[in-house]
Amino acid sequence: MEGGITFCSMIPMRSIPFKIICMIGMNDTSFPRIHKPMEFDLTAVYPAKGDRSTKDNDRYLFLETIMSARKKLYISYTGQSIKDNSDIPPSPVVAELLEYVRQISGGGYSLINKHKLHPFSITYFDEKEKMFSYSKTNFQIAESYLEAPVTDEDREEDILTEDAKPPSEIDIEEIAYFFKNPLRHYFKNNLGIYPENLAQDNEDVEPLNLNNLQKTILKDRLAKESLFSEEQEISLDEMLNYYRKSGLFPPGKFGEYMKEVNKYNVSFFTNNIKKTLKPPEIKAMDFYLDVKNRNINIRGEYMLSGSVNILARMAKIKDSDRIKAWLYHIFALYDLLQSNRYSGEFSTLFYSEDKILKFEDYTDLYKNDEKMYENLHSYVRFIVETYIYGSVNPLPLFPVFGCSYAKKIIKGESADFGRSWWAQNVYKNDDKFYLEKLYGDVIPGTENLKELSQIIYLPMLQKESFVGT
The missing domain is CATH 1.10.10 (Arc Repressor Mutant, subunit A)
Structure with missing residues (x-):
């Protein structure tokens, strides 16, 4: 009213002329407003001539507003879906206005400017385009798309990224929980999404x-x-x-x-x-690892019966149990070596209802393989690095994938993980929720997963055996 910009609803300023009028949010379901009468409103049950109509009032309000614009009239609405960019119709009164303009102009004059799906589209920062943006953040994102693509040779060998800042302390149980389902860990810790809470309330039974x-x-x-x-x-x-x-x-x-x-x-x-077994004793795990020039304290507990690490789960064994037992095996062994408590013999037994899983010692696993990690320290460090990376980045390294790929390597079989494999082994269980949210109908890329599986799961399969039921 005093030369600046006035923000208000349409009702108080509907008949006051302005040089420029902007109407925002003229969506299909927003305007005209939908009147929802109260249950005790008898005028809605028995309407009569002369009763007020919210719909008719809003249509007249729209007419008064566009007539108050002296030089420019700006109308915005959500015209494209944020999911698939499909068209969404505007408010009926806006559609009628556009149709009227089309008729009087002979169809050769368009008043609609379609914006891009994302605010960081390079269109907003191109001098040749009419649309523009002042966002510095979106400009930096758009600029990154114009840079040359990163090749495999340019990628850092270390799996850690700059965004993955190592914590000062990590519990072994948290690492084991992560590898049982990395995507579940990512959704809960980063997005605060718990699929079990999204389910409908249980019926009263x-x-x-x-x-x-x-x-x-x-x-x-x-x-x-x-x-x-x-x-x-x-x-x-x-x-x-x-x-x-x-x-x-x-x-x-x-x-x-x-x-x-x-x-x-x-x-x-x-x-x-x-x-x-002898009565097991609780041993405290406590050692440090240097990751990205930062000492990380690995803590936790494990049950030791003589020289045997004991784990148990009263259920049928799964691939997620195998990776958990394997991680406890190598981390407990590393803890014994660091504290000079290693007696020369060490193994891990995982008891389940149907099988007894055993892991032998580890120290000679990569003795003759220069391409692999040379010692236990490097392997444990890589496990921690993968955990840190997967804590801030979605990593669909499911145990069923890692075990399947490592098994194919041992047997010398071709590793084909197409859509049918994912449908039969992953999408049929609870992991379907995470994959659909991240990838939709597209299956995840497997090249990086194969490399990780070869490093993490291959030694597990080479050292595991089933000694009883």
């Missing part, structure tokens, strides 16, 4: 039984609690009573039956382990 996931989690917790407890029966009974009081088991006789079944199964599983 009576707790007559546990689903498969609940059964697995319960058995695993009970097994670990009783396996590393001196008084197994007392500890197991206490845990079962706790879960029953928490409402996990159904009430009455059926709940008591489920309690006894779990007690028997867990006792049978843990007793078979204790028969063949």
Whole structure:
């Protein structure tokens, strides 16, 4: 009103003339407004002549506004989808105005300027184009697209990037959790997205039984609690009573039956382990690694029975269990070497319901292979570097992919990971959520994944064996 720019709704300024008028947000579903009457509004139930109509009022308001523009009229609306760039119609009143202009101009005069899907399009920074932008950040992004593409020779051999700043301390459990599903770790830590929270609320059902996931989690917790407890029966009974009081088991006789079944199964599983091993001791993992000129403290705990590292999971073994056991194996061995506690013998046993996985010593694995890492220190350092990189960058290195590729290398088979392989092995489970959000219908590139699988998973398969059931 005083020579500057006035921001307001359309109603107070609708009949005041201005040199330039801008109407923003004239989308298809935004204007004219949709009137939603209250449930007790009888005028909406029994309309009569002369009643106010929000739709008609907005149409007249639009007419008054465009008539108030003296030199220029600017109207903007969302006309393209942010997903696939498909056309979206404007508000009906804007569409009518455009149609009227087309008729009186004979169709040879267009008033629509279509913007690009992204604000960093090079079109906004080209002197020959009418559209422009003052954003310095978007200019830098657009400028990077004009640079020469990076070739494989120009890529840094180290997997770390400048954005991946190493933390000062990392827990071994966090590293193992990352390699079980790198994309899940990325979504949770960087984007704060938890797919399990996106599911619809469960229906109200009576707790007559546990689903498969609940059964697995319960058995695993009970097994670990009783396996590393001196008084197994007392500890197991206490845990079962706790879960029953928490409402996990159904009430009455059926709940008591489920309690006894779990007690028997867990006792049978843990007793078979204790028969063949000395009582395990908790060992603290604590050593430092130099990554990007920064000392990183690797911490955690592992269970040692003599010279045997013990892990257990009361479920059928999966590829994610194999990589977890392997990581605990090499990190525990490295910790023993660093602290001068290595006795010359070391192995890891991973107990599951169907198999017993064993890893032998590691130190001679790459003795005669100059292309691979020469010692355990280099391998552990590479694992930590991969973890740091995958913490800030999406890395679809699923255990099923790593194990499959390493197995094909050992057998000398061709490694074909096309769409059908991803559909059968990855997209059929919960990992489908992460892949669809990142890649849509396009399968991830596999060249970098193959290189990582050869370095990380190949030594795992070379050292693993199954010694019993």
